[in-house]
Amino acid sequence: KAGVTQTPRYLIKTRGQQVTLSCSPISGHRSVSWYQQTPGQGLQFLFEYFSETQRNKGNFPGRFSGRQFSNSRSEMNVSTLELGDSALYLCASSPGTGAYEQYFGPGTRLTVT
Amino acid sequence: AQKITQTQPGMFVQEKEAVTLDCTYDTSDPSYGLFWYKQPSSGEMIFLIYQGSYDQQNATEGRYSLNFQKARKSANLVISASQLGDSAMYFCAMRPKITQGGSEKLVFGKGTKLTVNP
Numbered sequence: 001k002a003g004v005t006q007t008p009r010y011l012i013k014t015r016g017q018q019v020t021l022s023c024s025p026i027s028g029h030r031s032v033s034w035y036q037q038t039p040g041q042g043l044q045f046l047f048e049y050f051s052e053t054q055r056n057k058g059n060f061p062g063r064f065s066g067r068q069f070s071n072s073r074s075e076m077n078v079s080t081l082e083l084g085d086s087a088l089y090l091c092a093s094s095p096g097t098g099a100y101e102q103y104f105g106p107g108t109r110l111t112v113t
Numbered sequence: 114a115q116k117i118t119q120t121q122p123g124m125f126v127q128e129k130e131a132v133t134l135d136c137t138y139d140t141s142d143p144s145y146g147l148f149w150y151k152q153p154s155s156g157e158m159i160f161l162i163y164q165g166s167y168d169q170q171n172a173t174e175g176r177y178s179l180n181f182q183k184a185r186k187s188a189n190l191v192i193s194a195s196q197l198g199d200s201a202m203y204f205c206a207m208r209p210k211i212t213q214g215g216s217e218k219l220v221f222g223k224g225t226k227l228t229v230n231p
Contacts, residue, residue, distance in 0.1 A: 104158035
């Protein structure tokens, strides 16, 4: 079974631009969660989607948005990038129906210059 | 508010020895889950072990065991017979308020960097 895939793996953007990151969960998994990891703030929860619906949202500004498609693939978008958005963005997938394990992808490392 | 505290920024251990990584948590929910993840320098988070708040026995997975002390709100990870490949960041995490069909949001600690010396 293929694991969680995230594209792109690395990204360099300029302040003010926008970016879209993609996450493909494990086949059959319906829940996708996104996390931001920075040296200063650690791992912080961004949002969670289950069956195309946002099930939970973290404390991030509205510049951060996401969505999930009918095939469970998820995208997150960050508009008007700031230097502080430089981070490793991780997504995790799970069946979404009570199983406790979440499987993480390799992450997308975003650098904003 | 739910919170995870890992007080050891870095730990060193000799190869083949055991090591304990500390984790304390704070939650008012009676039903919660505790996790440990390993993050090598490549960045991917690797699931190691899970303990549910109602589980009577401590969880074990191969060389990993979780020392769960509910009254003290601690969930320490014990790695036995350390290997060089165990060198990585280790994160303790909690899923608050486990309910069927509920959110699977994880709250993470700051992590402990483990270095295994030959």
